[in-house]
Structures are given as C-alpha cells and as structure tokens.
Amino acid sequence: xxxYAIRRMLGAIPTLIVISLVIFTILELAPGDPTGTLPLTxxxxxxxxxxxxxxxxxxxxxxxxxxxRQMFISExxxxxxxxxxxxxxxxxxxxxxxxxxxGPAVDTIVERLPQTLWVLGLGFIFGIIIAIPVxxxxxYKQYSIFDNAGTVISMIGYSVPVFFTGPLxxxxxxxxxxxxxxxxxxxxxxxxxxxxxxxxxxxxxxVAVLSLFNAAxxxxxxxxxxxxxxxEDYVRTARSKGLTENRVVMRHVLRNSLIPVTTLxxxxxxxxxxxxxxxxxxxxxxxxxxxxxxxxxxADYPMVQTxxxxxxxxxxxxxxxxxxxxxxxDPRIRYE
Amino acid sequence: MADRRGSSEWLRRQDRSTxxxxxxxxxxxxxxxxxxxxDTLDGMVHAVNQVSFTVNKGEFLGVVGESGSGKSVTMMxxxxxxxxxxxxxxxxxxxxxxxxxxxxxxxxxxxIRGAKIGFIFQxxxxxxxxxxxxxxxxxxxxxxHQQLPTEDRQARALELLELVGIPSPEQRLKSYPHxxxxxxxxxxxIAVALACSPQILIADEPTTALDVTIQAxxxxxxxxxxxxxxxxxxxxxxxxxxxxxxxxxxxxxxxxQIVEEALVGELYASPQHPYTSGLLGSLPRLDQRGTELVxxxxxxxxxxxxxxxxxxxPRCPYAFERCHAERxxxxxxxxxxxxxxxxxxxxxxxxDGV
Numbered sequence: 075x076x077x078y079a080i081r082r083m084l085g086a087i088p089t090l091i092v093i094s095l096v097i098f099t100i101l102e103l104a105p106g107d108p109t110g111t112l113p114l115t116x117x118x119x120x121x122x123x124x125x126x127x128x129x130x131x132x133x134x135x136x137x138x139x140x141x142x143r144q145m146f147i148s149e150x151x152x153x154x155x156x157x158x159x160x161x162x163x164x165x166x167x168x169x170x171x172x173x174x175x176x177g178p179a180v181d182t183i184v185e186r187l188p189q190t191l192w193v194l195g196l197g198f199i200f201g202i203i204i205a206i207p208v209x210x211x212x213x214y215k216q217y218s219i220f221d222n223a224g225t226v227i228s229m230i231g232y233s234v235p236v237f238f239t240g241p242l243x244x245x246x247x248x249x250x251x252x253x254x255x256x257x258x259x260x261x262x263x264x265x266x267x268x269x270x271x272x273x274x275x276x277x278x279x280x281v282a283v284l285s286l287f288n289a290a291x292x293x294x295x296x297x298x299x300x301x302x303x304x305x306e307d308y309v310r311t312a313r314s315k316g317l318t319e320n321r322v323v324m325r326h327v328l329r330n331s332l333i334p335v336t337t338l339x340x341x342x343x344x345x346x347x348x349x350x351x352x353x354x355x356x357x358x359x360x361x362x363x364x365x366x367x368x369x370x371x372x373a374d375y376p377m378v379q380t381x382x383x384x385x386x387x388x389x390x391x392x393x394x395x396x397x398x399x400x401x402x403x404d405p406r407i408r409y410e
Numbered sequence: 411m412a413d414r415r416g417s418s419e420w421l422r423r424q425d426r427s428t429x430x431x432x433x434x435x436x437x438x439x440x441x442x443x444x445x446x447x448x449d450t451l452d453g454m455v456h457a458v459n460q461v462s463f464t465v466n467k468g469e470f471l472g473v474v475g476e477s478g479s480g481k482s483v484t485m486m487x488x489x490x491x492x493x494x495x496x497x498x499x500x501x502x503x504x505x506x507x508x509x510x511x512x513x514x515x516x517x518x519x520x521x522i523r524g525a526k527i528g529f530i531f532q533x534x535x536x537x538x539x540x541x542x543x544x545x546x547x548x549x550x551x552x553x554x555h556q557q558l559p560t561e562d563r564q565a566r567a568l569e570l571l572e573l574v575g576i577p578s579p580e581q582r583l584k585s586y587p588h589x590x591x592x593x594x595x596x597x598x599x600i601a602v603a604l605a606c607s608p609q610i611l612i613a614d615e616p617t618t619a620l621d622v623t624i625q626a627x628x629x630x631x632x633x634x635x636x637x638x639x640x641x642x643x644x645x646x647x648x649x650x651x652x653x654x655x656x657x658x659x660x661x662x663x664x665x666x667q668i669v670e671e672a673l674v675g676e677l678y679a680s681p682q683h684p685y686t687s688g689l690l691g692s693l694p695r696l697d698q699r700g701t702e703l704v705x706x707x708x709x710x711x712x713x714x715x716x717x718x719x720x721x722x723x724p725r726c727p728y729a730f731e732r733c734h735a736e737r738x739x740x741x742x743x744x745x746x747x748x749x750x751x752x753x754x755x756x757x758x759x760x761x762d763g764v
Contacts, residue, residue, distance in 0.1 A: 307536040314491055314531075315551040315602065316524035326539050333541070405541060405586040 075401060078409035079394065086390045093386045094145070097379055098138045106373040108173045128173060141379060144170045149180050174374040182365065183381065189260050190361035193277060194346045194353065197284025202339060205289040206332075209296025213304060213331075214323060224293060231290030236283055236349070240356035243279045254279050257358035280357040284349065288342075295338060299331040306330075333403045340396035344388040437464040438609055438642050439488070439527075444502035444512075446480075446487045449495060455713045457483040459666045460502070462740065465610060468640040472657030472674065474647060474689070478710060480666035481646045482532070485612050489523050490516070506610075525555040528603030532615040534595035538587040544571075544598050545583030551605045570601040574631060593624035597631070604635065611636075612644045617652070629656060650693060654678060659746075662686050665711040665721035668740055672747040682749035682756075684726045720752070728753040730760060 108128060109121045129137055148167040155162055169178040212221040248256035255276050264270050303309065304327055312326045350363030358364075362381065369377035401407045446458040458480045465471050473481050486492045488504045488511055504511040506526065511519060523529075531537040538547060548567040552558050558566065564583070571579035574597040587595055596616060603611055613632065617625035629652060636643050647653060653660055653674065660677045662670040662685065670683040681687040688706040708725035711717070720726070723733040730753070738750045741761070754761045 307531060307533060308539040310486075310491055311529075311531060311537045311599075311602070312539070314489060314523055314529035316520045316522070316554055317550065318520065318554075321554075326542070329541050330539070403541070406588045 075398065075409050078401075079398060082394050082397070086394070089390060090383075090387060091142075094142065094379075094383050095138065097382050097386070098134075098141065101375050101379060102134050108373045108375070111372055140168075141170065141376070144168060145380065145383065152180075170376050170380055172369070172374055172377045174369065174372045174377065179377045179380045182377070183362065183384070186360065186362050186365045189258070189359050190347065190350050190354070190363065193258070193280045193357075193359055193361065194284060194350050196277065196281045197349075197353075198288055198343070198346050200281060200285040201288025201292060204285060205292035206296050206335070208289070208293040209335075210300055210323070210328060210331075212293065212297040213300030216301065221297075224297075228290040228294050231286040232294075235352075236287055237352050237356060239283045239286065240280070240353065243283055244356070247279060258360070260360040280353055280359065284353060287349075292335070292338070296331065296335050299334050300327060303327045303330045333400065336403060337396045337400050340392050340399055343392045343395075344385060347385050347388065436467045438467045438506065439465040440503075440505040441484075441488060442503050442505075444484060444487060444504065445500045446483055446492065446497060447500055448492075448497050453714045456716050457497075457666050457713060458487060459717060461663075461666075461668050462502075463661050463668060463671060465642050465644060467609075468636070468642055470636060470643045470645065470656055470658045472645050472647065472653035472660040473663060474650060474653055474660060475663035476648055476710060478713070479663040481663050482614050483666075484663070485529075485614060485644060485646060487512075488612075489527060489529065490519060491523075491529070521555065524551045524603075524608070525606045526608050527610045527612065528606070528608035530596070530599050530603045530611065530613040530616045533619045534592055534599050534616075535619065537599055538595055538602075540587055542586075543583065544585050544587065544590070548583075548598070548601050548605055551602065555606045566605070567601075570605060571598075573604070573635070574598070574601045575627070576601075592620055593627065596620060596624075596628055600628070600631065600635075604639075604641075607639060608641060610642045610644065612646070614646045615648070616645075617649075618647070625652075632656075650689060662689070665717060666713060667717070667721065667750060668748075669722065669751070670747075670749045671740065676747055680755075682743055682747065683722075683751045684728055684753065684755070685722045687755070688725075720750075726753075728755075732760065 108130070109116075109124050112121065112124075125131055129140070132140070144167075148169050151162050152167060152169060154160070170180060171177070172179045172182060175182060208224055212218075212224045215221055244256045247253045253275070255272075258276050258280065262269065262273060262276070264273050306327075309322060309327060312322045317325075347362060350359075350361055351366060352363070353359070354361045354363035355367065366378065366381045368374075369381065401409055441464070442462045444458055444461045445456075448455040448457055461480070461484050463471075473485070475481050483492060483497075487497075487499050490499070490512070492499075499512055502512060506522065509518070509522075511522065538544075545564070545567050548570055549563045552563045552566055567583055568579050571582055576582050576594060576597050582590070582594075582598075587598070590598065596619075599616070611632075616632075617628050620628065632643060632645075633656060635641065645653070645656060657674045660670075660672060660674050661668050662677075662683065664685050670677070670681065670686045672682070677686065678690065681690055685706070692704045692706060694703055706725055711721040711724075717737050719735060720729070720733040720738055723729040726733065732752045736752075738752050740748045740750045742748050752760055
C-alpha cells in the first residue's frame with residue numbers, strides 16, 4: 075500500500091501543475107486591476123509604476139513560472155525553516171506576496187486557518203457524530219416514526235442552503251431570543267470559565283447550522299448503506315450462529331456499511347473549505363473563506379491563486395486518502 | 411458367542427438393526443402444524459402449510475422438492491430466521507429439548523441457534539461476512555456460546571478447519587472469504603455450523619452452488635462428520651440422487667406441504683404419492699438417451715391461495731372429484747411411511763375409510 079500511495083502522490087504532481095496553470099489562466103483572463111481600488115488622486119504614472127513593481131507587465135507564462143517557483147520551492151523551504159528553526163541557504167527567498175496586505179500570503183493564510191478549522195471542522199465532526207447513529211437506527215427500524223422523522227429532517231437540512239438557515243438562526247436566536255452573538259469574535263481568547271462559555275456560545279450557531287447540513291446527507295447515505303447490508307446473506311448466517319441483534323448489527327452489518335460512508339466522509343473534507351466561503355460570510359467569521367472573498371474583491375491575485383491552489387491540493391490529497399481508507403477497511407481491495 | 415453369531419436368529423436381528431431403522435425412533439426435533447406465510451405487496455404467500463415431521467437423534471433426513479416448495483422456509487422458520495415482517499409464523503410448534511422454538515423468548519432461542527442447531531446456507535459466496543476473517547467467523551460462535559479462553563477458541567477453530575479438510579489451516583484462519591474458492595468457503599460454512607458440536611445440522615442445499623466434484627467432497631464430508639459425532643442432519647436438496655446415497659428417511663415437499671414421508675429405500679422402490687413418482691420418473695436415464703425427457707405436466711401451484719384442495723391435483727394423472735374438493739392430510743400408510751393423497755397406488759383406487 076505504501077508503494078501505491080507514493081505512486082499516487084507522484085502522479086498527482088502533473089495534475090496539480092495543470093490545475094495551477096488553469097487557475098492562473100482564469101485569473102489572467104479575468105477583468106480587474108489591483109490598482110483599481112486606489113484613490114482617484116493617484117496619477118497614472120504612479121499607477122504604472124505600481125503595476126511594473128508588482129510584475130503585472132511580465133509575460134503571462136513568466137509570472138506563472140515565478141509563482142511556481144515561490145509556491146513549490148520558497149514557501150516549503152520557508153515553512154521548514156519556521157517549524158524546525160534551521161536555516162537553509164541564506165534564508166533570503168522571494169515569497170508569495172499579497173498585493174493587498176503587501177505581506178506574505180501564506181502567513182495570512184496560516185493566521186486565518188484556526189478559525190475556519192474550529193467552526194467548520196466542528197460542524198463537520200458533529201455532523202458525522204449525529205449522522206451515523208441516526209442512519210443506523212433509521213435503517214434498523216425502517217419506516218418507523220424515527221426513520222420517517224429522520225427522512226423529513228434530512229430532506230429539509232439538505233435542501234435548505236446554509237445561507238438561508240444561517241440568517242434564520244441569527245434572527246431567531248440572536249435577534250429575537252438574544253441567546254447567542256450574531257457574529258464571531260476572532261479576537262476572543264479563552265482564559266477562564268466565562269470566556270469559555272462565550273466561546274461555546276459564539277460557536278453554537280455556525281456549528282449547528284453546518285452540522286445539520288452535513289448530517290442530513292450523510293445520515294441518509296449511512297441508512298441506505300445499512301439497508302443494503304441488512305438484507306445480505308451473511309447477516310442471516312450471523313443470526314443463525316446465535317449472536318445477539320446488537321452484535322449482528324454492530325460487528326457484522328455496521329462494519330460493512332461504513333466502508334462507503336468513510337470514503338464519502340474523506341471525500342467531503344476539502345468541502346469544509348468550500349463551505350467556509352458562504353458560512354463565514356454569514357456569521358462574520360474571519361477565516362479562509364472570508365479571506366478568499368475579500369481577495370477576489372480586491373483583485374489580490376497572488377492570494378486568490380495560492381488559496382485556490384491549496385484547496386486543489388486538499389481535494390487531490392483527500393481523494394488519495396479516501397482510496398487508501400477504502401483499502402484498509404475492505405480486505406477485498408488490493409493495491410497493486 | 412461363536413454359535414450365536416452363526417445362528418439365523420442373530421443374523422435376522424443384525425438385519426433389522428442395520429436395515430431400515432438404522433436409527434432408533436428417538437426424536438430430537440418434532441415439528442407439528444408449522445404454517446408460515448409472507449405478507450407481500452402482491453398478496454399473501456402461503457409458503458409453508460401445516461408441515462409436520464420429526465427428526466431422530468443421529469438421523470439423516472432428506473428434504474426434497476422443487477424450487478418454491480417451501481423447503482428452506484420450513485427450516486428457517488424453525489429457527490425464526492425468516493425476515494419478519496413480511497414473514498409470519500402463523501401456527502405450529504417445533505419441539506426441541508421440551509421447548510417450543512417458535513414460542514420461547516428470542517434470547518433463549520439464541521442459545522439454541524448455533525449451539526444446538528447449526529445451519530449451513532445454500533450460497534457460500536454470500537453467506538460469509540466479506541470483511542471478517544475466516545478464523546473470526548468460526549471463533550465467534552465459540553465465544554458466544556462456550557465462553558472459552560482465546561487460545562482454546564483458536565485451537566478449536568484450527569481443529570475445525572482440519573476436520574472439514576481445508577489445507578494449511580493455520581494460514582486459512584487469517585484469510586478472508588474472498589481468498590477462498592467456493593468449495594473451501596462451503597467447508598468454512600460447515601466449520602462455522604459445527605463449531606459448537608450441534609445436535610442437529612440443517613443444510614440448505616449446501617452443494618447447489620458448487621460444481622459436481624466439490625459436491626461429492628462436501629457430501630462425503632458431511633457423511634463422515636455425522637458418523638463421527640452422531641449429529642442429526644436435515645439435508646435440503648432438489649437432487650434426488652444425493653438423497654438416495656445419504657438419507658435414512660426422506661420427506662417430499664410440494665406447494666408448501668409435505669406430500670410424502672418414507673424411509674429412503676421404500677420411497678425409491680414404491681413411491682406412494684403421484685408427485686414423488688413424477689419426480690422419480692423425470693430423472694434422466696442413461697439407457698434412454700436420445701428420447702425426450704419426461705416432465706410433470708403443468709405448473710407448480712400458486713402460493714397466493716391457501717390450499718383447500720390437493721395442490722397437485724391439477725397436474726395429477728389420478729386426480730378425481732375428492733382431490734379437487736378436499737385437501738388430503740398426511741395419512742399414515744405403514745409404520746414408517748405417510749402420504750398426503752386420496753388415491754391408493756397400491757390398489758389403484760381411492761383410499762377407503764379416510
């Protein structure tokens with residue numbers, strides 16, 4: 075399996091190079107000018123100077139190669155340096171610089187990452203924790219009241235988008251009831267009990283909204299996977315051996331049913347970041363999604379390019395992870 | 411001793427004990443009036459209708475009948491392994507060890523399933539859990555029923571794999587089902603069923619999915635095991651040849667009912683039910699090559715209606731008015747045989763006095 079993983083990772087490199095080229099081309103073709111947001115009093119010569127220093131007048135292919143060099147050589151080396159404290163070479167490397175902040179784009183991303191991981195990660199994990207038991211019980215008691223209620227709630231959860239449930243939750247729980255704050259305070263630090271309570275309060279709504287959305291699809295998927303397996307012959311064999319129903323379901327059926335479910339979960343991990351784009355706007359969370367949106371608005375191409383590329387890497391990586399998990403869970407899959 | 415052996419009386423006695431009644435009538439499982447039906451979208455399916463039979467200790471009982479005759483459902487109903495709903499056991503009893511398996515609490519039944527009554531299913535390809543090792547699946551019932559320590563369980567699992575003739579058993583314990591061939595998987599199924607040395611082994615067409623040479627091996631294996639451990643075997647099949655070579659007694663099923671029950675020799679020599687004769691008559695014969703195969707004319711009965719008349723009557727060459735009006739019960743003909751037929755093939759006339 076190790077060899078398979080290495081081969082897949084090597085195979086991912088050309089894929090990622092093509093992806094980066096596509097992103098670069100799209101941004102090149104997109105209208106917009108980073109000097110467009112400057113005050114009108116800035117004279118055209120100065121603007122031209124700015125454009126020259128930013129490298130906007132370089133040929134397209136050259137700026138792509140420069141970005142590639144920064145992304146694949148400078149930034150990884152810099153990351154290794156800052157993690158290990160070692161110095162590689164002279165430490166003077168041209169990093170990807172955001173046009174908006176004039177600081178290294180990767181540093182900003184690292185700064186924004188914790189908020190996104192906390193809110194969206196928790197929403198994702200809670201979604202899984204809710205979805206799997208609900209799916210198992212729904213399948214085992216098919217067409218029961220529980221199952222039917224689950225179907226209705228997941229239908230709602232899945233078909234009503236977060237940009238509707240989010241504002242709805244804000245209106246009900248922040249505006250009318252006043253239970254939770256309507257926006258997420260990134261500067262808040264947890265130091266004692268009351269600040270922890272506040273942290274949980276400000277996490278509650280975005281996490282709940284995301285959990286509902288994530289759990290909706292996943293619980294239905296778990297249910298149908300369970301139903302497929304409950305009718306298998308091996309379940310009858312398990313019962314004929316005199317096992318308890320609990321053991322039949324947990325050891326035999328669930329083990330088989332979770333194979334596709336786990337794969338789906340792994341494939342959805344990059345989706346966390348896609349979900350961040352909408353959710354972070356609604357709850358005013360200062361995370362990666364908001365960073366991407368503001369970078370797009372400000373025509374901050376290096377930032378957009380870098381963020382989009384990181385999302386692409388995550389998608390490729392978690393596709394590989396999903397395949398590997400599949401192989402671990404299902405002994406019938408062999409990687410050759 | 412020597413002169414006793416020479417005496418004709420001794421010979422006769424030997425004859426009796428080895429001939430028909432190889433097994434003393436000591437019932438280990440008594441099924442009476444078992445009725446199972448399925449409430450499907452198309453209507454009520456009467457799969458098993460008032461089936462009664464007994465299995466004696468160490469006996470080999472063959473159950474034959476065509477597809478859909480209720481053989482499997484009967485046996486699965488005894489251990490309540492049919493899906494409920496849509497299945498429902500409407501009436502009857504199945505007495506094992508002074509307990510009615512159809513009425514006892516499910517927890518009590520669980521201690522009988524696998525421990526006292528083992529089950530081998532038809533399709534070894536799908537009947538084993540694909541993601542658990544063979545060793546785990548064999549050891550599981552030992553763990554549940556006998557609370558053996560881990561080492562003893564492993565030793566027993568190894569012993570079972572050796573017993574069912576699996577080469578290099580130590581390695582195979584760690585194998586997954588997909589790594590084994592169909593015949594090997596069926597041997598594993600047998601090992602699973604035998605793990606707790608059950609008193610009764612129910613084999614539901616265990617060789618149907620296998621090719622002929624493997625079939626023969628599996629049959630030999632079950633024969634050996636039965637002689638070694640004295641396990642009673644209920645062997646469900648539609649292969650009359652298999653039954654002839656193995657069974658002590660045979661039960662013939664048709665349309666969810668038992669139509670004939672007899673010792674194996676009697677059944678083949680003089681079938682009492684027209685369906686049995688039809689079955690035997692339709693076996694292809696080497697000495698009649700080239701001629702058209704004999705079939706039983708007509709279709710198997712629809713199970714959507716509870717049988718008020720003889721289910722076989724529409725296909726029966728002997729059918730007369732009573733057959734279309736009244737369902738024949740399983741009538742005793744001799745101490746060892748029963749038939750559900752109004753017609754007496756011995757006399758060539760309707761049965762009197764029943």
